[in-house]
Amino acid sequence: xxxxxxxTDWEPDLSRPWAGIPDQLRAKGLRWTxxxxxxxxxxxxxxGHVTGAELVDRCRALDPDTIPSTVYRTxxxxxxxxxxxxxxxxxxxxEFHVLPAAEHAHLYCRVCSGSWELPTDxxxxxxxxxxxxxxxxxxxxxxxxxxxxxxxxxxxxxxxA
Amino acid sequence: xxxxxxxTDWEPDLSRPWAGIPDQLRAKGLRWTxxxxxxxxxxxxxxGHVTGAELVDRCRALDPDTIPSTVYRTxxxxxxxxxxxxxxxxxxxxEFHVLPAAEHAHLYCRVCSGSWELPTDxxxxxxxxxxxxxxxxxxxxxxxxxxxxxxxxxxxxxxxA
DNA sequence: GCGCCTATCGCAACAGGTTGCATCTGCAGC
DNA sequence: GCTGCAGATGCAACCTGTTGCGATAGGCGC
Numbered sequence: 514x515x516x517x518x519x520x521t522d523w524e525p526d527l528s529r530p531w532a533g534i535p536d537q538l539r540a541k542g543l544r545w546t547x548x549x550x551x552x553x554x555x556x557x558x559x560x561g562h563v564t565g566a567e568l569v570d571r572c573r574a575l576d577p578d579t580i581p582s583t584v585y586r587t588x589x590x591x592x593x594x595x596x597x598x599x600x601x602x603x604x605x606x607x608e609f610h611v612l613p614a615a616e617h618a619h620l621y622c623r624v625c626s627g628s629w630e631l632p633t634d635x636x637x638x639x640x641x642x643x644x645x646x647x648x649x650x651x652x653x654x655x656x657x658x659x660x661x662x663x664x665x666x667x668x669x670x671x672x673x674a
Numbered sequence: 675x676x677x678x679x680x681x682t683d684w685e686p687d688l689s690r691p692w693a694g695i696p697d698q699l700r701a702k703g704l705r706w707t708x709x710x711x712x713x714x715x716x717x718x719x720x721x722g723h724v725t726g727a728e729l730v731d732r733c734r735a736l737d738p739d740t741i742p743s744t745v746y747r748t749x750x751x752x753x754x755x756x757x758x759x760x761x762x763x764x765x766x767x768x769e770f771h772v773l774p775a776a777e778h779a780h781l782y783c784r785v786c787s788g789s790w791e792l793p794t795d796x797x798x799x800x801x802x803x804x805x806x807x808x809x810x811x812x813x814x815x816x817x818x819x820x821x822x823x824x825x826x827x828x829x830x831x832x833x834x835a
Numbered sequence: 836g837c838g839c840c841t842a843t844c845g846c847a848a849c850a851g852g853t854t855g856c857a858t859c860t861g862c863a864g865c
Numbered sequence: 866g867c868t869g870c871a872g873a874t875g876c877a878a879c880c881t882g883t884t885g886c887g888a889t890a891g892g893c894g895c
Binding site: 564565 | 851
């Protein structure tokens with residue numbers, strides 16, 4: 514996974530946001546280890562969100578000796594680097610989002626278990642964020658937001674209690 | 675929902691919303707057991723919210739033989755009865771709310787770990803709920819809502835990353 | 836008061852995630 | 866290339882919560 518040597522086939526950071534991670538770590542006095550390389554490799558192929566458990570599984574596929582605590586600790590580090598974000602699904606389980614994919618909130622229907630992404634510029638998100646800022650000066654962390662409830666379809670079918 | 679036996683020392687439902695639970699259970703073909711009685715006793719003394727683990731602890735104080743799975747299963751049943759609601763704190767842990775305390779959402783500051791209740795008629799909640807309903811026909815479950823982010827105080831101190 | 840049906844219980848194992856600690860190793864400095 | 870220090874790892878134990886299953890016991894009908 515390295516274009517190396519000749520600068521010509523070296524893609525800009527935009528399409529390879531992962532390439533700079535080793536240096537970003539070292540710049541903070543942190544280290545680039547085989548275990549971290551594997552996790553970053555896995556993350557670079559993720560599209561959308563993954564649960565922590567799934568990441569552990571995928572890492573284990575590349576390296577059977579993968580230890581969960583190492584994965585979770587590395588995820589913390591990568592979040593501090595701003596490379597990923599975590600949030601909690603409606604059932605409370607951790608979910609990780611890979612950047613620079615657009616930040617978004619989630620809508621979760623407790624009846625059909627459906628889940629939708631809500632871009633930051635969605636009216637629902639915008640109004641909520643504005644209202645919290647205006648009324649209380651509170652800055653909502655959109656990427657961490659999961660709204661659960663009942664979707665339009667499930668309301669009309671009347672399946673909900 | 676019955677005044678029963680000796681009406682004199684029988685408090686009205688309003689102050690004893692728990693008194694009707696045995697009958698509500700039986701009406702659904704469910705049972706009133708010692709373990710459930712203990713949990714309901716604990717819940718009746720709760721004010722605001724409690725985590726699952728805390729409920730297990732408090733039950734164990736009344737009955738050292740309390741088993742966690744029994745408590746969690748009973749909590750599910752009580753939620754179906756509409757007596758309590760659960761939500762997830764910012765860290766994903768379960769939190770139970772006792773009714774008929776007013777429904778409310780939560781605001782959680784990830785910097786100072788502060789937490790505030792947001793009544794259903796708070797402008798932030800109202801606008802968000804209205805926006806979701808208007809734009810998507812989605813009915814947000816307010817009691818399950820936790821907004822995390824950074825509070826006004828922490829923004830001014832600039833303690834956040 | 837008795838018996839039966841089935842809801843509930845207790846228990847053990849599991850799942851996702853976290854933490855403390857002894858050991859190891861990246862990597863900066865020489 | 867070698868050394869040393871602090872950051873990371875591996876491991877084991879723990880926490881919160883869930884699930885499957887055989888045993889137990891509410892409570893309804895008689």
